[in-house]
Amino acid sequence: MTLKVYLFALASAASLISHPVVGKDLTIGLSGTVTSLDPHFYNASPNNSIAMQVFDRLTERTAEGQLVEGLATKWEAVEETTWRFTLREGVKWHDGVPFTADDVVFTLGRAGSVPNSPGGFGGFMRNIAAIKADGDLAVVITTKAPAPTLPGELANIAIVSRHAGEGADTADYNSGKAAIGTGAFRFSTFKQGIEVALERNPNWWGKKVVWDHATYRMISSASARTTAILAGDVDIIDAPAATDIARFKSTEKLAFVSTPGLRVIYLAPTTSGDAWKGNVKGANGEALEVNPLADPRVRNALSVAINREGIVDKIMEGTATASGQWLPKGAFSYSADIQPPKPELAVAKKMLAEAGFPNGFQLTVHVPNDRYPNAPAVVQAVAQMWTRIGVKTNVEALPWTTFSSRKSEFAMKLLGLGNATYDASSMLVNVLGTVDPKRGLGASNDSGYSNPVLDERVAKAMTIYDDKAREAALIEAVKVAVNDAAIIPLYQQSNAWVTRKGLSYAPRIDERTLAKDVSE
Amino acid sequence: MTLWITQRLLQAMLVALAMAVIVFIGLHLIGSPIETLLPPEATHEDRLRLISDLGLDRPLYEQFFLFLKGVLQGNLGISYVYKEPAVALILSRLPATLELAFAAVLLSLVFGVPLGLAVGWKPESSFSRMVMIGSIFGFSLPVFWIAILLIMIFSVQLGWLPSSGRGATETIFGIPWSFVTLDGLRHMFLPAISLSLFNISMVTRLTEAGVREAMSSEYVRFAKAKGLSPRRILSVHVLKNVMIPVVTVVGLDIGQTIAFSVVTETIFAWPGVGKIIIDSIAALDRPVIVAYLMLVVIMFVVINLIVDVTYRLLDPRIRLQGE
Numbered sequence: 001m002t003l004k005v006y007l008f009a010l011a012s013a014a015s016l017i018s019h020p021v022v023g024k025d026l027t028i029g030l031s032g033t034v035t036s037l038d039p040h041f042y043n044a045s046p047n048n049s050i051a052m053q054v055f056d057r058l059t060e061r062t063a064e065g066q067l068v069e070g071l072a073t074k075w076e077a078v079e080e081t082t083w084r085f086t087l088r089e090g091v092k093w094h095d096g097v098p099f100t101a102d103d104v105v106f107t108l109g110r111a112g113s114v115p116n117s118p119g120g121f122g123g124f125m126r127n128i129a130a131i132k133a134d135g136d137l138a139v140v141i142t143t144k145a146p147a148p149t150l151p152g153e154l155a156n157i158a159i160v161s162r163h164a165g166e167g168a169d170t171a172d173y174n175s176g177k178a179a180i181g182t183g184a185f186r187f188s189t190f191k192q193g194i195e196v197a198l199e200r201n202p203n204w205w206g207k208k209v210v211w212d213h214a215t216y217r218m219i220s221s222a223s224a225r226t227t228a229i230l231a232g233d234v235d236i237i238d239a240p241a242a243t244d245i246a247r248f249k250s251t252e253k254l255a256f257v258s259t260p261g262l263r264v265i266y267l268a269p270t271t272s273g274d275a276w277k278g279n280v281k282g283a284n285g286e287a288l289e290v291n292p293l294a295d296p297r298v299r300n301a302l303s304v305a306i307n308r309e310g311i312v313d314k315i316m317e318g319t320a321t322a323s324g325q326w327l328p329k330g331a332f333s334y335s336a337d338i339q340p341p342k343p344e345l346a347v348a349k350k351m352l353a354e355a356g357f358p359n360g361f362q363l364t365v366h367v368p369n370d371r372y373p374n375a376p377a378v379v380q381a382v383a384q385m386w387t388r389i390g391v392k393t394n395v396e397a398l399p400w401t402t403f404s405s406r407k408s409e410f411a412m413k414l415l416g417l418g419n420a421t422y423d424a425s426s427m428l429v430n431v432l433g434t435v436d437p438k439r440g441l442g443a444s445n446d447s448g449y450s451n452p453v454l455d456e457r458v459a460k461a462m463t464i465y466d467d468k469a470r471e472a473a474l475i476e477a478v479k480v481a482v483n484d485a486a487i488i489p490l491y492q493q494s495n496a497w498v499t500r501k502g503l504s505y506a507p508r509i510d511e512r513t514l515a516k517d518v519s520e
Numbered sequence: 521m522t523l524w525i526t527q528r529l530l531q532a533m534l535v536a537l538a539m540a541v542i543v544f545i546g547l548h549l550i551g552s553p554i555e556t557l558l559p560p561e562a563t564h565e566d567r568l569r570l571i572s573d574l575g576l577d578r579p580l581y582e583q584f585f586l587f588l589k590g591v592l593q594g595n596l597g598i599s600y601v602y603k604e605p606a607v608a609l610i611l612s613r614l615p616a617t618l619e620l621a622f623a624a625v626l627l628s629l630v631f632g633v634p635l636g637l638a639v640g641w642k643p644e645s646s647f648s649r650m651v652m653i654g655s656i657f658g659f660s661l662p663v664f665w666i667a668i669l670l671i672m673i674f675s676v677q678l679g680w681l682p683s684s685g686r687g688a689t690e691t692i693f694g695i696p697w698s699f700v701t702l703d704g705l706r707h708m709f710l711p712a713i714s715l716s717l718f719n720i721s722m723v724t725r726l727t728e729a730g731v732r733e734a735m736s737s738e739y740v741r742f743a744k745a746k747g748l749s750p751r752r753i754l755s756v757h758v759l760k761n762v763m764i765p766v767v768t769v770v771g772l773d774i775g776q777t778i779a780f781s782v783v784t785e786t787i788f789a790w791p792g793v794g795k796i797i798i799d800s801i802a803a804l805d806r807p808v809i810v811a812y813l814m815l816v817v818i819m820f821v822v823i824n825l826i827v828d829v830t831y832r833l834l835d836p837r838i839r840l841q842g843e
Contacts, residue, residue, distance in 0.1 A: 029684075033799060035601050042601075043559040112566075116573045116603055120559030122566045170603045192602050192609065193799065194791040217685060219789040220799070223668070224684050228789065231675035231683040370802065401804045405551025420561050430560060437564035444560045 023212030026515050029219045029228050029237035037190050038173035039158030039181075040111040043120030043420070048156075049512045050196055050216065055158035055181035058085055058104065059151050063506040063517070065262070065331055065422045067152055071099070071159055071182065075151045077465055078140075081129070083150055087137045091205055093161050094186045101133035106162035108141075114170060123430070124153040124420070126440045146463035148470055149425065156420055184209050184516040193218060198515065206516070214515035229254065229498050236499040238513045242317040242373060248498045258496035259507035260321040260328035262419040264427075265372055267365070267382070267488040269293040269302075270411050272448035279366075279411035283359040283390070292361050293411060299485035301351035305389045306382055307343040312491050315377050320491035325478055326417065326427050328492045328509060332467075333424040333474040338482055340489075348389045360390025366410040369397035378490065379414050408446040416493070418511070424474045428458045432486050449487075454480050525825065532821035536814040540591075543810050544584050552576065553600055553804035574600060587810070596814070597807030601800070606811035610793055615695050616686055617785070617792030621777035623699065623712040625770060628719030633766070635720075636727020637754050640762075643732060651724065658721030667714040667787045674710060682707050684789035711788040715781065719773055723766055730762025763834055771827035779816045 032046030039051035060070040074086040091099040108131050112122035127147040132140045143150060161180055168178035179187040184206060185198035196216040200209055217234060219225045222241035228234045230251070240248060240256075248256045270276045276291045292298045308322035324340040327333065352360060363386070367379040376397040383393035398406075407413055419426050433441030434450040441455065457480055461473035481487070495511050505518045554571055562570075571577050575586065590597060596606045639648040675683035687707035689696035698704025731754070734740055743753045782794035789795075793812065800808040831838050 036603060041603065043561060113569070116570075116598065116600075118557040118559065118562075118570060118600075119566050120562045123561045123563045126563055174604070191791070192604060192612070193796055217789065219684060220795070221786045221789065224787055224789045227668075227671045227676060227683040228685075231671070231679065233675075233682050233684055399802075401556050401802065402551050404555035407555070417560055426561065440563060443563050443567070 024210060024520075025213045025215070026211040026236070026518060027215045027217060027234045028513055028515060029225045029234040030216050030513060031220060031222070031225065031237075031239040033193050033218050033220060034190075034196055034216065035192070036170055036174055037176070037179045037187065037196070038114065038117075038170040039160065040114050040119070040121055041117045041170050041173075043118075043156070045418070045511045046218075049514060050198075051158045052183070052512060052514060053185045053198060053214075053516050054179060054183045054187055055160060056091075056183050057155050057158055058087075059155040061155050061422065061510065063259075063508045065509050067155060070155070071104075072151075077148070080146050081143045083141045083143070083147070084134070085139050085141070085151075087139070088205060089137060091182050092203060093164070093182055094180045094201060095164070097161065097163055099159075099161070099182055100136045101139045102136075103161050104139045104159055105131050105133050106165060107157065107159045110160065110165065111157050117170065121157060123440075123443065124156050146465070148465045148467075149421065149423075149462065152421060152423070185214060188213070209516045210518070210520055211515055216513075216515075229500070232500065235503060236497055236505060236513070236518060238495075238497050238511070240496055240498050242319045245317070245319070245496070253501050255499050255501055255503070256496065257499070257505060257507045258319070258494045259509055260492045261495035261511060262328065262331070262422065262509045263416050263493045263495075263511065264323060264326035264419070265320070265375070265378070265414065265416045265490050265493060266326065267302075267490065268413050268415050268431075268447045269299050269485075269488070270413075270447045271299075271486075272450065275409045275448075276411040278409070279364040281362040283357075283361055283392075285362060288361065291411075292355070292357055295355045296484045297351045297355040298357065299488065301348040301355070301389065302386060302391065303485050303488045304341050304344055304351070305348040305385050305391075306341075306488070306490070307385060308340045308490060310343075311378055311381055315374050315381055316491065319373070319494045319496065321494065323489045323492045325424070325482060326419070326487075326489050326492075327424060331509070332422060333471050333478065335475040335478060337475075338479065343385070345389055352389060352391070357390075360392065362392045362394070363412060364394045364396055364410075365412045365414070366403060366407070367395060367397050367414040368400040368403040371400045371403075372414070372416050373493070375414055382490075413447075414490075422510070423471075424478045425458070425462060427487075428454070428474070428477055428481065429462070432481055433458065451480070451484060451486065454484070454486070528821060528825050532818050535821070536817045539813050539817050540587070540810050541584070543813055544580070544587070544806070547804060547806050547809065548580055550804060553806065556802075556804050557600060596811040599800070599805050599808045601803050601805045601808075606807040607815075609796065609808060610812055610815060613791060613793045613796050615697060616790060617778055617781060617794065619697060619699050620708065620711055620715065620784075620790060620792060621774055621781060623708055624715035624719060624777055625774050627712060627716035628723045628773070629770065631716075632720045632723025633727050633759075636724045636762075637731055637759065639724065640728040640731025640735065640758075641750065641754060643728070652728070655721035655724050658717045661717070663714055663718060664783050664787055666717055667711070667784055670710045670714055671787070681710055683710075686791055711784050711790055715777060715784050719770075719777075722769060722773075726766050726769060727762055730765060731758055734758045734761050760834060764831060767827055767830050767834065771823050771830075775816075775820045775823045778819065 030046060034046045034050050035042055039055050057070045058072040060068050062068055071088050072085040073088050076084055078084050087101060093099055112125050127143040128141055129144045130142045134140050164178045164180040172178040174190055176187045184201055184204045186201050188197040188199045190196050198214045200212050219228055225237040226244045229237045248254050271294045280288060282288050312320045312322045322340040325338045365379050367375050369376050379395050383395050386393045417427055429441060430444045432449055434455050435442035435445050457477040461470055461477055464470040464473055495507055497505050497507060499505055503518055503520060558567060575583055599606050599609055602609055635651055639651050642648055671683045674681045685707055686698050688701045688703040689698045690700045698708060740753060743757055782798055785792045785794035797812050
């Protein structure tokens with residue numbers, strides 16, 4: 001009998017050894033740095049990638065940017081300035097407490113005002129006047145003006161709980177104490193700037209997640225990410241270097257995916273003020289009375305002189321798509337009518353002559369040298385193209401820290417816009433809107449562009465509730481800005497990922513790397 | 521000697537203070553952290569709130585005095601980017617950098633000193649010639665190139681060692697160390713080797729030069745005449761005399777490796793202070809940069825102090841200044 005028990009124990013022990021219960025782990029090499037687990041601390045892609053998995057939002061975005069249900073299952077505009085969101089039933093926080101409308105009320109009170117935070121979430125809520133719970137499973141949001149885009153903007157705001165978050169500050173989220181969400185993964189550990197570890201939330205309401213554990217390792221150097229995925233240290237990396245892509249494609253054990261992304265790279269001419277004077281001179285170096293860049297014909301001439309296909313092909317090595325607007329194909333308010341202009345030097349020269357600059361002028365273009373891939377080389381190429389039509393162009397490349405604090409002094413600068421609204425409005429409102437804090441316009445407008453007709457069109461478009469009609473009105477506004485060459489769009493950056501063979505990840509237009517969407 | 525040590529420490533504090541002033545003014549000239557921190561979607565209100573939260577609306581001298589007040593209370597400021605105390609942030613990364621630096625220095629002593637002794641003893645042998653040629657490579661090949669080469673061979677091609685990160689850590693006295701776990705040692709191997717190759721070459725050459733000089737000195741000739749074994753002559757009599765320049769160089773080297781191992785840390789994604797200082801400079805995260813540089817100054821002074829004390833232990837004839 002004792003022997004039998006002993007043998008049985010031995011056999012079961014052996015079976016335990018031969019069939020160990022192993023969880024599935026995913027390790028991600030992330031290019032950006034996650035600075036905080038507080039989802040309202042900083043609106044940047046790496047932070048949002050983590051926040052999107054620990055927390056949920058009322059509405060969510062698919063990989064292609066379509067708006068879908070999140071913690072809200074239904075949203076309707078009950079009046080012109082009132083939205084009603086019906087919340088998902090049976091959702092529980094990671095600690096088991098049920099999720100209710102009160103948590104949403106708490107979140108929208110917190111998201112725009114975290115102390116000492118670079119933030120960036122206030123803009124999504126600038127239209128909100130009041131928010132009220134309607135029972136446990138609905139919230140009613142009144143807005144200051146008609147706000148048809150509110151559901152889309154709320155796809156950026158992670159919903160946090162009142163019971164864990166009341167009185168908590170960013171440090172409490174970083175330590176995990178307040179980082180209690182409803183999302184696909186629970187918080188496990190966070191080492192600032194090094195690593196975030198997550199574990200699966202078995203009770204998540206969404207689709208099944210493959211991974212029991214997901215570890216994000218922050219590897220900022222592109223070559224270190226390359227060697228990490230080649231050596232098998234990580235399962236997936238984002239933002240591979242353009243020069244390594246051919247190698248990834250030819251490596252048997254790896255897979256490469258990419259999509260044109262939301263981030264547009266553009267040249268921004270300074271159209272008003274006096275700041276241009278140091279960087280624009282006459283053809284022979286003499287001081288100019290009027291700013292040539294204030295003339296739309298000059299801006300259009302510069303745009304037409306650029307060979308975008310050549311830049312995308314030769315300098316970006318195919319990791320970008322030439323663009324004449326600021327959205328990738330298929331996005332809301334993308335217009336197939338607006339194609340990237342064909343390079344036509346004769347036309348460009350004629351336009352310059354009509355504007356009163358038959359001999360061109362001298363221009364200095366500023367570009368950040370540590371922010372956008374290959375940006376200095378792109379601007380060098382543009383400078384040669386412009387010099388060919390008589391605009392003698394110098395290039396000055398600066399580190400982002402210096403560039404960003406001096407950017408209102410430049411006459412022409414290269415910038416990128418990540419576009420958090422997933423449509424044309426973020427550029428139209430924040431960058432091209434006339435600076436007007438009261439109306440919430442032009443918060444990032446440092447080139448002095450102002451076009452009352454455009455402001456009018458945009459303001460009107462942003463009050464149309466019917467999606468089709470709003471899209472059409474936005475496209476009309478985009479056309480006004482494009483005809484005016486308010487900015488000179490160059491290309492949409494592609495977002496790319498490399499995975500080990502056997503994994504699949506639908507490339508996202510918004511640069512985020514989500515473990516919950518990586519499948520086997 | 522106590523007086524002398526106190527003097528040195530006071531000097532260190534003055535230098536650290538001067539450093540803080542220079543960095544404060546320098547960073548102010550580079551630009552405003554607000555522009556680098558704010559996301560493009562930020563509103564006018566976001567901007568104004570952040571400027572006043574961080575105290576950047578006050579004049580620079582006022583910001584500096586607030587900073588000094590904080591220093592006297594043991595608080596070097598809160599990181600703008602991470603919103604954690606700057607000192608805590610740096611100290612949390614320091615163990616990773618320290619263990620890597622010490623591993624590299626240890627390797628350079630373990631390999632460099634015996635090689636130098638052997639080569640100095642018989643400079644004409646073919647082994648010695650090979651070592652000396654090898655050390656020229658060690659000197660002249662850049663660290664980052666060696667690092668990438670090592671990764672390509674041992675991680676990518678052979679798959680023996682991991683290419684990045686620190687691996688498993690074990691907590692001792694509340695600090696996570698990776699040299700106590702096998703996985704951690706595997707992760708440390710390549711970065712330590714690439715950091716130490718230069719140091720090994722230097723220590724080898726220094727030791728070799730010292731030994732050759734000592735060989736012609738009277739005490740060695742006397743020892744030889746007395747019939748002592750070469751092992752005893754080298755390890756007891758020669759070694760002590762050649763160690764002084766080696767200690768100087770190794771001391772400076774530890775400081776260099778700790779403070780400026782940025783390149784190696786970046787290539788191996790080693791989570792040390794190098795990475796955080798680069799990130800902080802890119803974000804103009806002033807509290808972290810100031811705290812880091814002040815710590816570096818203090819560290820260099822302490823290392824120099826230890827070097828000076830070691831001199832005295834090695835050679836009692838040396839008197840310290842002020843003694």
